[in-house]
Amino acid sequence: MMTRRFMLFALFAALAAWPALAPAQQLPPAPTTSPGVEPKRNVFQEWRDKLNKPKEPPPVDELFKQAEENFNGRETVWGKLVRKTAGEDSKLYKKGWLIKRKNETRALEQYQQIVDNYPFSKYAATAQLRVADCNYALENWEEARINYELFLKLYPKSPEVPGAMLRLGNCHYEQMQKPGRDQDQTNQAVLTYTDLLTRFPEAPEAAEAKTKLTECRTRQAKHELIVADFYFKRKDFWAAAARYRGVWQLFSGLGFDARSQFMEGSCYESLGKIDRATELYTQALSQTDAPEYVAKAKARLEALRGTAP
Known part of the structure; x- marks a missing residue:
């Protein structure tokens, strides 16, 4: 028993005295290919990189040419046939039926590229105008309005x-x-x-x-008459009279003179201003745009003068 304990003690003592082992040195990674052999291409990675790489805009001359063709229309195969057989002066060619194919949406993108990437090129002014024109053709009225205003601000002498x-x-x-x-x-x-x-x-x-x-x-003028009639129905005769007066003073000659003068006269008659009402009814008699109101004005004048209609 003692011998066994002595042997274990000796073993532990020997292990404790053993010199520490040096850490293993890291070896360089083994080459994946043999020396002198090119590594394999990662086709998928190259394809992914190409997709993610931002595209360079084409030269401005080429871009403008493409945009103009899309805006004005590219000649179709049918158009070329008609031009060669009947000529550009033919009625069919001039009508443009299936002669040219327009693409305002694509043209808009191309003109916008010129505005964004080539702001100092010789095409900048035309491109800015065409951005507005493309939106106009596409009936994007607000976008067109904004771009026309910008064009007029940037190029006032164009x-x-x-x-x-x-x-x-x-x-x-x-x-x-x-x-x-x-x-x-x-x-x-x-x-x-x-x-x-x-x-x-x-x-x-x-x-x-x-x-x-x-x-x-x-x-x-019609809008002002609607507002004036609204005040008249509410018996706000002063406000109505002002609106009717504005119609025949600001929009004279548009067909509302007799009506507005008669209605203004009616307002003053309702307010007890007979002299002013008579003056306005008399003015209405000289108008020719609304015979029914001329007849009404004549009837009111006769009534005010004490004569039967």
């Missing part, structure tokens, strides 16, 4: 200014509401068309601006 102003007014025109609703878009259209006609009275765009300005002012 020869394209009259056209841009007309289409800016049209953006408001297309968003006008009925006469009984808010007329902010109508008011903005009036301001834009008026500015165009003041600055460029001889421009080709002036004719369309003049026609649409008349439409807008007619809508404004």
Whole structure:
């Protein structure tokens, strides 16, 4: 028993005196390929890297050319056939039926690329205008409005200014509401068309601006009449009279003179202002835009003078 204990004690003593082993040195990783042999390509990783790599925009000349083709229309196979057989002066070719295919959405992206990536190029002004034109063609009226305003601010001396102003007014025109609703878009259209006609009275765009300005002012007049009638029905005759007076003073010649003068006269008659009412009824007699109100004015004058209608 003692011998066994002595042997164990000797063993532990020997282990305690044994010198510490040096840590094993780390060996370099074994080469995956033999020397002189190229490592295998990771095709999937290369493909992934190509997809994630941001694309460089094409040269501005090429980009602008592509955008113009998409905006103005690329000639189709049918178009080439008609041009070669019948010629560009033929009625069929001029009609453009299946002759050219437009892509305003793609053109918009390309023009926007030019604006964003080449702001100082020779195409910058045209690209900014075309961004607005593409939105206009796509009936994105608010986006078109914003970009037309930006173009006019950045390039006020451009020869394209009259056209841009007309289409800016049209953006408001297309968003006008009925006469009984808010007329902010109508008011903005009036301001834009008026500015165009003041600055460029001889421009080709002036004719369309003049026609649409008349439409807008007619809508404004109808709106004022609706408000005036509302006050009249509530027997707020002072407020109604002011509104009717505004119609024939601000919108004279649009077909509401006789009506507004007669109604203003009715307001003053209701207020006991007979002299003023008589004056307005007399003015209404000289109008020709609304015979029924002229007849009413005549009847009221005869009544006020004590004569049977």
